[in-house]
Structures are given as C-alpha cells and as structure tokens.
Amino acid sequence: MQAREQRNDKRARILDAAVKVFAERGYFSSTVAEIARAAGVADGTIYLYFKSKDDLLLRLFDEKMTQLLAEAKAALAEERDAPSRLKRFIQLHFSLVEKNPDLASVLVVELRQSAQFLKSADRQKLGAAYLDLIAQVVREGQEKGELAATVSPGTAKRVIFGALDELALGWLLSGRRASLKKTGHEVAEWLVRGLKPHDTGGRQ
16 A cells, blocks of 8 residues: 555656756656656656656646546536536636646647647547536527527537637746736626627626
C-alpha cells in the first residue's frame, strides 16, 4: 500500500511539474529534464509513468478534464433552473481559469499546438463532453419553457464556449490584468438573457 501511495504521489508531482513547466516555457520549448527537475525526480523516472513528453501532455489533459467535468456536473446540480445553471457554468469556467492560470494556459494554449492531441478521438470526446453540458442545460431549459426553443442546443454550446474560450485566451495572453470573475458575471448575464423566451427575456 505504501509503495503504491509513493508511486501515485510521484506521478502527481510529475503532472504538477509539467503544468508549471509547460505554462512557463511553452510545450515545444520544454524538456523532460526540466519537468523532472521541477518534480524533484531523476529524468528516467518520468518514463516509468509516461511514454514521452507527448504522452505526459495527453495524460495531463485526460486527468484534468475528467476533474473539471466532475466539478462542473456537481455545481450545475445545485442550481434550480436552466438560466441559473448556464450562469453557474460560465462563472465556474472563468473561476477555474483565474484560480489555475498555469493549468488553463496548458489546456487553452499549449494543447492546440499538439498534433497528437488534435488527432486523438478520445480527447475530442472528453472535450466534447464538457461542451455537451451546455447543450444539455439548454435542451432541458427549452423543454421546461425556461429558454427559447428557437435556438439549437448544438449552436448554443458552440457560441457560448467559443466566447468563453476566446475571453480566457485573451486574459492569459494579456498578462492576466482584468478580473475574470467580473467578466464572468457580465458575460453570464447577457448570454443567458439572449436565450430566454422573448416575452420574459427583456424584463428579467
């Protein structure tokens, strides 16, 4: 049991170190030796857990996105209606970016430069599952009359996530000066207002 815990701890340290190094140096400029140094392990130790630097990046995405999905689902379950769930999703997304800028930099910026990631069907499914949370909320809201039925859930998820992704990317690349929490509240208000039925959307 102790040996397994030590392995898990070392693996977690390597992943955390990879996030830090990838965010600071950029994925292509980073080396396995730098990650090993940041994790406090020998270079060869990395290869006991990961096949390559590419594999490390992909495993990092798998684990962090699985965690984000679980957090988002738990948060949405606490809200009473579709408009509240959409606002919560938007605010949660920006909150996670602001609290974990290094991880956000890896997920939002560095992964886009990995050819293996872009060709991976498994990663695309995991990323799609995160976007599908938006579509599910919109679909359920339409069924209950809480959101306008004129908008396709598939279109809504792409428009909303596209806006969030662009704003997060801009924040990361501009030196993280603005408050994403404030941005989250503003964006949530007008995006959700636009999805409400016309007879109530302008007055709520």
